[in-house]
Amino acid sequence: MxxxxxxxxxxxxxxxxxxxxxxxxxxxxxxxxxxxxxxxxxxxxxxxxxxxxxxxxxxxxxxxxxxxxxxxxxxxxxxxxxxxxxxxxxxxxxxxxxxxxxxxxxxxxxxxxxxxxxxxxxxxxxxxxxxxxxxxxxxxxxxxxxxxxxxxxxxxxxxxxxxxxxxxxxxxxxxxxxxxxRIFSYGQAVEGMRLMLWGFFKKVVIADTLAADVNLIFNNYKEYNGSTLLLGAIYFSIQIYCDFSGYTDIALGAAKLFGFELLTNFRFPYFSRNIAEFWRRWHISLSSWFKDYLYIPLGGSKEGKWKAVRNTFIIFLVSGFWHGANWTFIFWGLIHALLFLPLLLSNKNRNYTGHIVAADKKIPGAQELLQMLLTFSLVTIAWIFFRSPNIYDAFDYIGGIGDSFFTVPAYYNQLVYVFIFLWLDWMQRRNERCVLEFKNKYVRRFVYFVFAMLIIFHFNFINRAEFIYFQF
Structure with a gap:
């Protein structure tokens, strides 16, 4: 179901x-x-x-x-x-x-x-x-x-x-x-409903809307110019995040309705300042699983730098293989291992472990903004391998980004969804559980109504799109 x-x-x-x-x-x-x-x-x-x-x-x-x-x-x-x-x-x-x-x-x-x-x-x-x-x-x-x-x-x-x-x-x-x-808690149930509303918005309004263009671009990438291919890769980055974190929000919200609190799985990963921070914020329950049951039993980082490097490559490759029976997933894991390696060797992989970007500010500083853009760009390149049917197509896709790059991309109208979502995500970045909370009850009700209408408008009752991670 x-x-x-x-x-x-x-x-x-x-x-x-x-x-x-x-x-x-x-x-x-x-x-x-x-x-x-x-x-x-x-x-x-x-x-x-x-x-x-x-x-x-x-x-x-x-x-x-x-x-x-x-x-x-x-x-x-x-x-x-x-x-x-x-x-x-x-x-x-x-x-x-x-x-x-x-x-x-x-x-x-x-x-x-x-x-x-x-x-x-x-x-x-x-x-x-x-x-x-x-x-x-x-x-x-x-x-x-x-x-x-x-x-x-x-x-x-x-x-x-x-x-x-x-x-x-x-x-x-x-x-x-x-x-x-379990004893019914009205406050917990309200929190659950908010999470579910936010999750459905991410899945139905953002992810499924972008999915149509992502499929067209990736399935016919040889027919598009470089700017469209770049836009398709960015769309997929947002799609997979909204799809999977949307599922998680619905799951956490539904669990709250029955008196259960589940583990956090996402903490705004696209606001990460390096790859190590990204993996502390993306699919947290899987990352921590591999750390506790594979990385640490293998010796972790306590038995010398080179064993730490070996163990890092093992968990990233295994994590890639966990996602699916295709060489593209293994290569995706390898890319992240290579991106993680400089941080490990320079002892910077533990930076930003507890600090939220621009925690006390409305907008990030120039350095933080550049760090986030670089991290997002590297993650997006890796997602191309994740999305492509094989490694050769992924390299062809990346190569095609440089062709006719300075031209108007197709499907640029969907950028409005990307900007709206990123702005909303940024505004809520301090606590992944406290979403759509507004002190003014009229503003709160208006936001609920708008989100509900958008979900109903975009809801496809006939051809429902499965969640991407169901295949894993």
Whole structure:
């Protein structure tokens, strides 16, 4: 079920009313109901993949219990890792490895006829697999104790707002909320509605509007001049940010309606002053996951500079591969590793860890503005590889930007959406949770009304655009 669908607009208020008026009597009834509607939400795509989700949940739940009740902790830990990666690898990466191996053998003079799976990628598999793995990792490292109540654990993995595209939750953060009876909070619900309104605006009004032009430009890039190609790359940078952060805002807002607080996933990444700060603000739950469960176990930056360089390249390449079974994603990760490297070698990768750009000013200074523009430009170039079907097309696209550059670009009318969004994002940059808050109630209501009208006007009830990160 898509957030931007008529079905969800019926599903959410129905679940909300039943949750608070019928199933609020006890913690058990609350969690059983949430789990049931989460399974319904997921089965809306394909009920067969619901069985895979339940199997994955059962296995990680069992491994968690085994880790705490046996001497063979390391054995069960690695069995859990192999199990999760096998499920993920089979459904997401089998065709990629089969095709790559076949191409390598062909280059060596061998003819092969590889067998490819003709099966859709289970939606959200990367996210719920990483949920389960983090739970097992934390038990193995002694950070948490295994939970005995399967219903509670299943809600942690399958809670419908975060099920298909995150944020990637931690058991230490979400499980205590699952194990505690929720009481309705009007203030929390209002905050949730604001976040959802802002998320729908970013997705429906900004991302989906830009998506039409992005698709035309990238799919026919050889037909356009350089200025149009540059504009297409900028549009995609805004599109993917509004698409994914819009989903996150809707997820966080929906969770608040049911008494849950999810992890922050975005903190205005396009106002970053270098690549390191960008990655502390973009897809935070995934970046922190790789840092805690891959970078630090490999030694992090405490075992010498060159091991830190090695570990940095590993997490960026793995992060790229996590996004999809295509060399373009791996190359995208490599680009970010190379951009991160000078900061690491010069010990500047920890700059701006807690300081918001122009925190006490309305506009940034000249230096900060140049830093943000440079970072955004580098990120946008990398996004071209992320968006292109293959690496060769990405290089051709970049090469085409220099052709007939000083000409009027096509589709420039959509720039108004870009400027409006960036201005609104800038005004709210001090707190990603406090959006669309205005002291004057009349101004507040007017803004709500305008946003609602824009969403309704741009809402496509027939050809709904999926969220980009659903494919991961």
């Amino acid at each position: 898509l957030f931007n669908s008529l079905g969800f607009l019926i599903f959410l208020p129905t679940v909300f009313l039943l949750y608070w008026f019928v199933f609020k009597k006890s913690l058990l009834t609350q969690n059983i109901f949430i789990l049931a509607v989460s399974y319904l939400f997921y089965a809306w795509w394909d009920w067969r993949f619901l069985l895979l989700l339940i199997l994955s949940t059962l296995l990680d739940y069992a491994f968690g219990l085994l880790l705490a009740s046996t001497r063979h902790k390391k054995l069960y830990f690695w069995l859990s890792v192999v199990n999760n990666l096998s499920i993920l690898g089979f459904f997401k990466y089998y065709n990629f490895f089969a095709d790559s191996a076949s191409e390598l053998l062909r280059q060596m003079g061998f003819q092969t006829n590889p067998y490819f799976l003709s099966i859709a990628l289970p939606v959200g598999i990367s996210f719920y697999t990483f949920h389960g793995m983090s739970y097992v990792f934390d038990i193995y490292n002694g950070k948490i104790k295994p939970i005995k109540n399967f219903i509670h654990y299943a809600v942690f993995v399958c809670f419908f707002p975060l099920l298909v595209a995150g944020p990637i939750e931690r058991a230490s953060h979400l499980l205590p909320q699952v194990e505690k009876k």
